[in-house]
């Protein structure tokens with residue numbers, strides 16, 4: 001019988017959904033999302049694959065959502081892991097940002113305040129329960145590099161990285177670890193929508209692939225595996241880090257094309273770089 005509990009916010013879709021399914025192998029999942037329909041689906045999916053899951057419908061910007069998640073976790077077992085994944089972006093230039101203050105406040109509310117309250121409730125539970133819990137916050141390459149029209153998003157993800165360091169330093173003496181994962185482009189409903197909304201979706205996708213040395217967009221499960229590692233004892237001495245999972249995107253000075261001569265010389269496909 002599994003007794004370890006993991007809270008996953010944003011579990012209804014994309015990266016959070018993949019993380020919830022991956023962690024359900026050895027955790028009871030408390031899945032949090034604002035979208036009740038998707039939340040019901042992920043809970044059913046976990047139960048169908050033999051796991052245990054419970055849902056909290058709520059806005060992560062409200063502390064009460066996290067308090068509820070903490071309280072449900074306490075009833076279902078021992079809270080060991082907490083993943084703050086709920087987040088979204090709105091691309092707009094600073095000078096052109098929607099003047100409706102709600103957009104600005106809601107973006108900061110979800111990405112930044114949501115992560116803050118998640119960390120606050122997680123450490124509260126770990127300290128009172130005397131457990132050596134672990135937190136993973138989902139950041140972004142945007143927390144460390146700039147891209148036109150992403151000012152507010154980048155501000156929130158920079159804040160997520162800063163908060164991650166603070167939690168790791170403040171609660172490290174009590175055995176609590178906190179890390180962030182900073183994905184590059186990941187194929188989720190959010191990214192698919194951003195492609196669909198672009199004037200030329202195919203070009204937008206190809207541009208992202210070109211900029212990434214691994215020449216492809218990640219699958220959400222590739223992020224979930226790193227989160228699972230950071231929550232496990234295998235990473236017992238890793239804390240306070242923001243780990244980029246982005247196919248070497250932020251290591252590159254620009255787009256690098258595959259060298260066709262090199263590929264031919266070694267019998268590799270001149271487009272994919274893979275064996276012919």
Ligand SMILES: NC(=O)c1ccc[n+]([C@@H]2O[C@H](COP(=O)([O-])OP(=O)(O)OC[C@H]3O[C@@H](n4cnc5c(N)ncnc54)[C@H](O)[C@@H]3O)[C@@H](O)[C@H]2O)c1
Nearest residue numbers: 010012013014015034059060086087110140185186188190
């Ligand atoms: N997809 C990418 O390329 C990418 C890259 C880097 C970082 N990220 C980050 O990964 C996380 C997940 O992104 P995704 O692409 O899977 O998006 P997604 O839209 O597929 O999933 C996000 C989930 O969060 C939920 N959510 C949004 N606001 C919420 C709120 N206020 N309260 C509770 N739940 C809320 C949504 O309902 C949805 O289920 C985000 O933090 C995002 O910034 C994504």
